[in-house]
Amino acid sequence: xxxxxxxxxxxxxxxxxxxxxxxxxxxxxxxxxxxxxxxxxxxxxxxxxxxxxxxxxxxxxxxxxxxxxxxxxxxxxxxxxxxxxxxxxxxxxxxxxxxxxxxxxxxxxxxxxxxxxxxxxxxxxxxxxxxxxxxxxxxxxxxxxxxxxxxxxxxxxxxxxxxxxxxxxxxxxxxxxxxxxxxxxxxxxxxxxxxxxxxxxxxxxxxxxxxxxxxxxxxxxxxxxxxxxxxxxxxxxxxxxxxxxxxxxxxxxxxxxxxxxxxxxxxxxxxxxxxxxxxxxxxxxxxxxxxxxxxxxxxxxxxxxxxxxxxxxxxxxxxxxxxxxxxxxxxxxxxxxxxxxxxxxxxxxxxxxxxxxxxxxxxxxxxxxxxxxxxxxxxxxxxxxxxxxxxxxxxxxxxxxxxxxxxxxxxxxxxx
Amino acid sequence: xxxxxxxxxxxxxxxxxxxxxxxxxxxxxxxxxxxxxxxxxxxxxxxxxxxxxxxxxxxxxxxxxxxxxxxxxxxxxxxxxxxxxxxx
Numbered sequence: 001x002x003x004x005x006x007x008x009x010x011x012x013x014x015x016x017x018x019x020x021x022x023x024x025x026x027x028x029x030x031x032x033x034x035x036x037x038x039x040x041x042x043x044x045x046x047x048x049x050x051x052x053x054x055x056x057x058x059x060x061x062x063x064x065x066x067x068x069x070x071x072x073x074x075x076x077x078x079x080x081x082x083x084x085x086x087x088x089x090x091x092x093x094x095x096x097x098x099x100x101x102x103x104x105x106x107x108x109x110x111x112x113x114x115x116x117x118x119x120x121x122x123x124x125x126x127x128x129x130x131x132x133x134x135x136x137x138x139x140x141x142x143x144x145x146x147x148x149x150x151x152x153x154x155x156x157x158x159x160x161x162x163x164x165x166x167x168x169x170x171x172x173x174x175x176x177x178x179x180x181x182x183x184x185x186x187x188x189x190x191x192x193x194x195x196x197x198x199x200x201x202x203x204x205x206x207x208x209x210x211x212x213x214x215x216x217x218x219x220x221x222x223x224x225x226x227x228x229x230x231x232x233x234x235x236x237x238x239x240x241x242x243x244x245x246x247x248x249x250x251x252x253x254x255x256x257x258x259x260x261x262x263x264x265x266x267x268x269x270x271x272x273x274x275x276x277x278x279x280x281x282x283x284x285x286x287x288x289x290x291x292x293x294x295x296x297x298x299x300x301x302x303x304x305x306x307x308x309x310x311x312x313x314x315x316x317x318x319x320x321x322x323x324x325x326x327x328x329x330x331x332x333x334x335x336x337x338x339x340x341x342x343x344x345x346x347x348x349x350x351x352x353x354x355x356x357x358x359x360x361x362x363x364x365x366x367x368x369x370x371x372x373x374x375x376x377x378x379x380x381x382x383x384x385x386x387x388x389x390x391x392x393x394x395x396x397x398x399x400x401x402x403x404x405x406x407x408x409x410x411x412x413x414x415x416x
Numbered sequence: 417x418x419x420x421x422x423x424x425x426x427x428x429x430x431x432x433x434x435x436x437x438x439x440x441x442x443x444x445x446x447x448x449x450x451x452x453x454x455x456x457x458x459x460x461x462x463x464x465x466x467x468x469x470x471x472x473x474x475x476x477x478x479x480x481x482x483x484x485x486x487x488x489x490x491x492x493x494x495x496x497x498x499x500x501x502x503x504x
Contacts, residue, residue, distance in 0.1 A: 240460065249460065250462070253436065254487075269496040300467060302464045303487065307429060308420050413436050414436050414459075
């Protein structure tokens with residue numbers, strides 16, 4: 001079924017009885033050409049592009065819960081391409097271009113909204129660094145505008161510009177940055193993959209990876225063994241557990257990142273605003289809730305819930321930046337399990353087992369990467385060679401020193 | 417979260433700096449192969465469940481603590497002084 005405005009109107013006239021499920025509830029077959037472990041954003045996008053770009057349709061996505069039940073369903077939905085380092089820059093640029101064509105490609109409204117992202121700076125040194133970053137973004141073919149204080153005031157008049165600790169000097173505006181509806185991204189990719197024949201298998205937890213003579217031959221699951229010559233691990237915060245089934249120890253530590261949403265308000269924040277010095281960023285969802293977050297809780301955890309000190313810190317930073325939000329009531333908060341890599345950049349690579357591929361290490365920035373991650377992981381799985389824009393996301397870069405340390409803080413687990 | 421420091425007693429999480437897994441206590445020899453150093457510095461078991469990691473009591477007694485805890489429930493089983501273990 002093709003979705004369209006006409007379809008919405010005709011269904012509305014006839015009691016909405018013609019809508020069909022967006023994907024089949026597939027049962028596992030005994031064998032596939034390729035298996036993707038993990039039915040989140042990255043896994044579903046990988047399946048979609050394997051089918052669409054590479055013609056592989058005898059494939060399955062195995063998900064231990066329901067589709068989109070992990071970080072794709074619980075993030076702060078920011079889409080941007082404001083990276084600096086070669087390796088990251090071209091990858092996120094590619095991802096943003098895919099975002100811009102995603103709704104037409106998927107025939108699914110992911111509510112991608114390019115409302116503009118503003119990163120604030122608070123010192124002369126930080127202005128220089130942001131000017132340099134903006135130039136790198138422009139050189140990559142994306143957009144960036146350096147705003148002085150009055151320029152920021154035109155966009156964001158409600159900020160407290162004269163705060164004593166971090167007075168606002170200006171901001172870097174990324175007009176093509178914005179947000180999207182996170183669940184719809186998962187559902188759109190799921191529907192697109194399903195329509196191309198991919199089996200999306202839910203409630204199917206992988207319990208073992210079968211390897212023979214250095215090659216992957218299949219997986220063991222709670223719904224029986226499944227054979228496949230190619231297996232992709234795309235499981236974010238649980239990467240260490242799944243990779244351990246193939247005898248690997250990954251450069252990954254799983255941490256909590258909290259996020260918050262308020263009750264619905266009338267439109268008041270029209271951009272995505274990030275306040276790096278205070279570890280705070282905010283946007284307003286289409287439902288009206290203020291969606292905001294801060295930094296990691298900074299200790300390894302799988303609890304999917306955080307601690308009060310970081311809640312307090314995020315609220316303080318928000319009040320420092322924009323005192324007007326003080327009367328808004330927080331509706332809920334939650335914590336996601338982040339697969340943190342030592343240098344803060346991801347891994348899309350082969351492993352020591354032939355036919356076994358890895359896509360992980362998305363830290364706290366996986367959402368905007370979903371289209372390009374799926375695109376590049378599909379390329380890697382189909383051709384056994386890295387895609388050009390993801391060629392530096394190597395698993396061995398920590399040993400060789402070819403780091404992608406965007407923050408410049410060092411290659412150490414507790415620094416990103 | 418609160419940690420029961422063996423020297424200072426029950427203290428708020430904000431008094432502590434988190435370093436990471438207690439793998440850091442098993443430092444390779446200076447002449448160990450690069451792969452051993454790579455493994456030591458970067459690769460992690462990253463358990464979902466019982467773990468043991470290092471916390472520094474920065475705003476207290478300035479001791480390194482080895483904390484045994486559950487990463488799924490946040491339950492804390494034991495807090496030991498690293499210095500005491502080292503002295504054994």
